[in-house]
Amino acid sequence: MTVQKTVSSDHSVEITGLEKRYAPQRSGESSRGIEDVTFAVPRSEFLTLLGPSGCGKSTTLRCLAGLETADRGTISMNGRPMFSAVDGQNVSPERRPIAMVPQSYGIWPHMKVFDNAAFPLRYGRTTYSKAETQQRVLAMLEQVGLTEYADRWSTQLSGGQQQRLALARALLCEPEVLLLDEPLSNLDAKLRSSLRAELRSFQQKFGVTTIYVTHDQGEALAMSDTIVVMNQGRIEQIGSPNDIYDSPASRFVADFVGSANLVPGVTETAVGPGARVVEAKTAVGVVRCERFTSPATPPTAGQELFVCIRPENIRVVAGAPESEGPNRFSARILSSEYLGDRQEVVVTVGDTPLRAHADAHLDARPGDEVTAVLDPLWTIALWS
Numbered sequence: 001m002t003v004q005k006t007v008s009s010d011h012s013v014e015i016t017g018l019e020k021r022y023a024p025q026r027s028g029e030s031s032r033g034i035e036d037v038t039f040a041v042p043r044s045e046f047l048t049l050l051g052p053s054g055c056g057k058s059t060t061l062r063c064l065a066g067l068e069t070a071d072r073g074t075i076s077m078n079g080r081p082m083f084s085a086v087d088g089q090n091v092s093p094e095r096r097p098i099a100m101v102p103q104s105y106g107i108w109p110h111m112k113v114f115d116n117a118a119f120p121l122r123y124g125r126t127t128y129s130k131a132e133t134q135q136r137v138l139a140m141l142e143q144v145g146l147t148e149y150a151d152r153w154s155t156q157l158s159g160g161q162q163q164r165l166a167l168a169r170a171l172l173c174e175p176e177v178l179l180l181d182e183p184l185s186n187l188d189a190k191l192r193s194s195l196r197a198e199l200r201s202f203q204q205k206f207g208v209t210t211i212y213v214t215h216d217q218g219e220a221l222a223m224s225d226t227i228v229v230m231n232q233g234r235i236e237q238i239g240s241p242n243d244i245y246d247s248p249a250s251r252f253v254a255d256f257v258g259s260a261n262l263v264p265g266v267t268e269t270a271v272g273p274g275a276r277v278v279e280a281k282t283a284v285g286v287v288r289c290e291r292f293t294s295p296a297t298p299p300t301a302g303q304e305l306f307v308c309i310r311p312e313n314i315r316v317v318a319g320a321p322e323s324e325g326p327n328r329f330s331a332r333i334l335s336s337e338y339l340g341d342r343q344e345v346v347v348t349v350g351d352t353p354l355r356a357h358a359d360a361h362l363d364a365r366p367g368d369e370v371t372a373v374l375d376p377l378w379t380i381a382l383w384s
């Protein structure tokens, strides 16, 4: 299959309307992999596909790699069409400008570290002399801190070292787009957090456009320029880590990324264009929300919603409310856990429990009356 002429684009990767259905299972119904997946990745950016197991992250990545054939949609890389369901264009995986690191790293156990890293240079599209292969591989092993292991069997590497080797091998392909499928999931928690910083710094150093798959929201928040949150084969929200965390567009995103109190209620007044504040009637009382994403259809008075507030945005003060003000509610401590730098408490406002981060020195025990102040600026109205 020939690649069509290059179209100029600021985006390294563009996917539009991608859909993949898998063959019918025993029940006779085809299983939905992904539906209407559309996003673009600017050059040199780090984009993460985030979502729970089965939401379609790997299917999206595999379609990008050419390992799955989508039923609908288009994929282009650096302006060059890779896939189009309409005209049947489908560039084969080895001709796409990508390198992929699978979850299991794909390292050959019967080869030494050097030979594993050299593999794409010896058997890839471009031919390199022996001397050039040697020089490039050693330079890359040095970059990833594996020089002294070049002569070891790859099975003698630790999990973190294997991950670095897999990355080195992928980068030696000089890909335009690097695809990483949960590359840290086999490592323990401590190593994961140090390697995610390392991985991000390699990505920035090499400036390679990267698409990263994970179900770990901490990884996604820490590493990404952009996060695509997926749920049941569809995109729930696309945004920067800040956008996703501070202004979730749906209950699913609020709950999946970070910890959130979600209180059901109804919209007090219709929300017209340009509105900056929403008041919601809830079991807690009337809550003022100064944060919301306007839905496609403007919410009307009486429409059901959820008020979302993160635990760190609730202030807990000992004693009953002393002054009037928005979002100040009389509450009682239900439970508290001392964590050194703070207390994680559950307070009840009426019958509604709310999780909050309280001052480590707050002098309140279960049953004591306190005031819960929900910061209006960080109180979010969600209609979906």
Ligand SMILES: Nc1ncnc2c1ncn2[C@@H]1O[C@H](COP(=O)(O)OP(=O)(O)OP(=O)(O)O)[C@@H](O)[C@H]1O
Residues within 6 Å of the ligand: 022, 023, 031, 032, 033, 034, 051, 052, 053, 054, 055, 056, 057, 058, 059, 060, 215
């Ligand atoms: N080869 C297949 N045949 C049938 N259904 C499949 C196949 N691969 C994936 N699916 C289905 O497609 C949906 C998306 O799967 P996918 O592997 O893309 O999810 P994921 O988000 O990567 O999950 P995980 O984090 O568990 O790897 C799931 O419902 C899954 O069962």
